[in-house]
Amino acid sequence: MALLQISEPGLSPEPHQHRRAVGIDLGTTNSLVATVRSGTPETLPDKQGRHLLPSVVHYGKGGEIQVGSAARRRLVENPLDTLASVKRYMGRGVEDIARLGSELPYQLVDSDNGMPSFQTAGGAISPVAASAEILEALEQRAELALDGSLDGAVITVPAYFDDAQRQATKDAATLAGIKVLRLLNEPTAAAIAYGLDQQDQGVIAVYDLGGGTFDISILRLTRGVFEVLATGGDSALGGDDFDRAIAEWIGRQAGLPDALDPSQQRMLLEAARAAKEQLTEQQQVDVAAAGWRGTLGREQLGELLKPYIDKTLRACKKAVRDAGLEIGQVDNIVMVGGSTRTPRVREQVAQLFGKPPLVDLDPDRVVALGAAIQADILVGNKPDGEILLLDVIPLSLGLETMGGLTEKIIHRNTTIPVAKAQEFTTFKDGQAAMAIHVLQGERELVSDNRSLARFELRDIPPMVAGAAKVRVVFQVDADGLLSVTAKELTSGVEARVEVKPSYGLSDEEVTSMLKASYTHAKEDMQARALKEQQVEADRMIEDLTAALAADGRELLSEEEYHCLEVALKDLRSLASSEDHRLIARHIEMVAKASETFAARRMDVSIKKALSGHHLTDFDEQ
Ligand code: ADP
Numbered sequence: 001m002a003l004l005q006i007s008e009p010g011l012s013p014e015p016h017q018h019r020r021a022v023g024i025d026l027g028t029t030n031s032l033v034a035t036v037r038s039g040t041p042e043t044l045p046d047k048q049g050r051h052l053l054p055s056v057v058h059y060g061k062g063g064e065i066q067v068g069s070a071a072r073r074r075l076v077e078n079p080l081d082t083l084a085s086v087k088r089y090m091g092r093g094v095e096d097i098a099r100l101g102s103e104l105p106y107q108l109v110d111s112d113n114g115m116p117s118f119q120t121a122g123g124a125i126s127p128v129a130a131s132a133e134i135l136e137a138l139e140q141r142a143e144l145a146l147d148g149s150l151d152g153a154v155i156t157v158p159a160y161f162d163d164a165q166r167q168a169t170k171d172a173a174t175l176a177g178i179k180v181l182r183l184l185n186e187p188t189a190a191a192i193a194y195g196l197d198q199q200d201q202g203v204i205a206v207y208d209l210g211g212g213t214f215d216i217s218i219l220r221l222t223r224g225v226f227e228v229l230a231t232g233g234d235s236a237l238g239g240d241d242f243d244r245a246i247a248e249w250i251g252r253q254a255g256l257p258d259a260l261d262p263s264q265q266r267m268l269l270e271a272a273r274a275a276k277e278q279l280t281e282q283q284q285v286d287v288a289a290a291g292w293r294g295t296l297g298r299e300q301l302g303e304l305l306k307p308y309i310d311k312t313l314r315a316c317k318k319a320v321r322d323a324g325l326e327i328g329q330v331d332n333i334v335m336v337g338g339s340t341r342t343p344r345v346r347e348q349v350a351q352l353f354g355k356p357p358l359v360d361l362d363p364d365r366v367v368a369l370g371a372a373i374q375a376d377i378l379v380g381n382k383p384d385g386e387i388l389l390l391d392v393i394p395l396s397l398g399l400e401t402m403g404g405l406t407e408k409i410i411h412r413n414t415t416i417p418v419a420k421a422q423e424f425t426t427f428k429d430g431q432a433a434m435a436i437h438v439l440q441g442e443r444e445l446v447s448d449n450r451s452l453a454r455f456e457l458r459d460i461p462p463m464v465a466g467a468a469k470v471r472v473v474f475q476v477d478a479d480g481l482l483s484v485t486a487k488e489l490t491s492g493v494e495a496r497v498e499v500k501p502s503y504g505l506s507d508e509e510v511t512s513m514l515k516a517s518y519t520h521a522k523e524d525m526q527a528r529a530l531k532e533q534q535v536e537a538d539r540m541i542e543d544l545t546a547a548l549a550a551d552g553r554e555l556l557s558e559e560e561y562h563c564l565e566v567a568l569k570d571l572r573s574l575a576s577s578e579d580h581r582l583i584a585r586h587i588e589m590v591a592k593a594s595e596t597f598a599a600r601r602m603d604v605s606i607k608k609a610l611s612g613h614h615l616t617d618f619d620e621q
């Protein structure tokens with residue numbers, strides 16, 4: 001009989017299994033997939049050896065779908081059925097898209113979920129569905145190269161992507177059947193590819209000039225954690241503008257008319273792009289158009305590109321300023337995007353920052369490479385001990401306050417480990433215990449969020465309402481384990497509870513909770529405002545009723561007393577109304593009306609406190 005094996009102490013009893021994880025750069029113009037093999041990240045080519053997959057999808061009449069270069073070739077002859085740059089439309093509503101520009105090349109059709117689709121020969125296609133096709137093509141490429149199905153992927157998104165855009169990206173991955181390990185900010189991925197996360201700290205500028213977009217991000221690294229300090233750029237500035245400027249120049253030289261038909265225009269643009277890319281290697285290139293032949297040199301190119309490059313430099317300066325920094329405080333500049341190959345771009349960026357930018361890695365691939373490194377760690381391929389500091393909590397954590405409201409203590413997407421504290425106080429005079437209700441979620445009302453735990457802080461010494469100081473600390477460790485402690489500071493009484501916030505919550509639930517928080521954001525704010533006013537009104541009613549009963553008759557004239565009584569009665573009947581502004585107005589009125597009364601009470605209580613004491617008693621305390 002074979003003996004059963006027992007592992008060495010400290011080593012995992014499971015034989016080490018390498019998992020298939022990839023990083024995906026889902027770009028506006030081009031997309032890539034990369035993986036870590038034998039410790040080195042590399043991008044994966046298709047069967048023809050091409051690493052870049054053009055982010056273009058063609059939908060044919062018979063339902064056939066083409067992705068990548070094949071689809072890009074269809075752009076000229078069949079622009080309406082060939083979707084390019086769909087990243088611009090991810091997670092956007094019809095109105096957002098209308099605002100993006102009038103030159104939308106596609107026919108929009110409305111859908112019931114608020115997200116528009118594009119009318120193609122293959123039916124109405126949403127940006128999410130088109131992105132899913134691109135992701136699926138990359139997934140297939142990776143599965144072929146890695147010889148098996150993927151365990152997960154890190155997908156990159158621009159740092160400025162909002163929640164809806166991020167969600168749309170995740171949805172596209174889900175449609176493609178890809179497990180998303182994490183969405184990672186593109187600039188962070190680029191910094192990771194250069195190993196900058198291994199440094200102790202520093203400020204990094206990531207200059208990303210692609211085909212149609214320019215992004216500048218200023219990151220701060222502290223102990224392995226990247227924080228986005230500022231983002232800027234121009235969503236309609238990139239290599240395409242370079243191409244257009246060159247095409248116009250060629251057109252002028254060749255004496256072409258201003259108005260060309262779309263396919264002539266396309267051909268001229270293709271010639272311009274080819275010339276531009278060759279000029280990255282050569283000092284000058286030959287160009288020909290409509291019987292005209294000539295040359296384009298680097299100097300001339302520099303002149304043509306100058307207005308666009310200058311625009312990027314202005315955005316860089318602004319972003320550095322927005323980050324509260326000086327240009328000289330930027331330690332590293334990472335170059336991303338195909339257009340940063342242009343020598344003039346590199347020179348100008350070096351001049352602005354006063355130091356040469358990092359250009360050793362292929363600027364097309366650097367984002368995908370960083371994502372692959374991250375994916376490799378997340379999927380567990382790194383030896384134990386190498387902890388990942390870049391984890392974030394998926395949903396906000398907070399507690400219940402008066403009126404059934406949620407006060408967020410740690411906001412979602414905060415990097416863990418993290419500890420945050422906030423002070424609370426009692427609502428009633430002599431309140432001896434406090435109910436701590438720990439919640440998870442983005443909504444304003446407790447009833448819409450998820451309850452994680454409840455515990456009580458007892459033995460609070462009797463004090464007037466608002467005098468107790470209860471410090472509540474939320475702490476999430478590197479494994480996502482939450483512990484909450486509450487301590488009354490004057491007496492030192494303390495209570496704590498531990499919870500595992502992600503326990504039992506599937507990705508889908510997280511997603512649907514987030515979705516609900518976007519859809520209900522407005523009503524939530526109103527509900528919160530109403531509750532806050534109701535709580536305030538209740539507090540005022542309680543205080544004033546007690547005060548009137550205690551010494552109203554003594555300190556107020558008959559008329560003053562009556563006046564306050566009426567105001568109080570009004571407030572009581574309004575406190576349960578649905579109009580928070582009305583309640584707020586009445587609170588204000590009652591506060592005004594009771595000012596004199598409050599002042600008199602104050603005088604009396606000071607006199608009472610002083611009587612029977614010598615003033616020196618107080619000096620000694
Ligand atoms: P995106 O991030 O928008 O997907 P990329 O980062 O792939 O775009 O950049 C595409 C742009 O890079 C195109 O405008 C392309 O012409 C330009 N580009 C690619 N190679 C070169 C090169 N050798 N020299 C100059 N520009 C280049």
Ligand code: MG
Pocket residue numbers: 027028210337
């Ligand atoms: Mg890019």
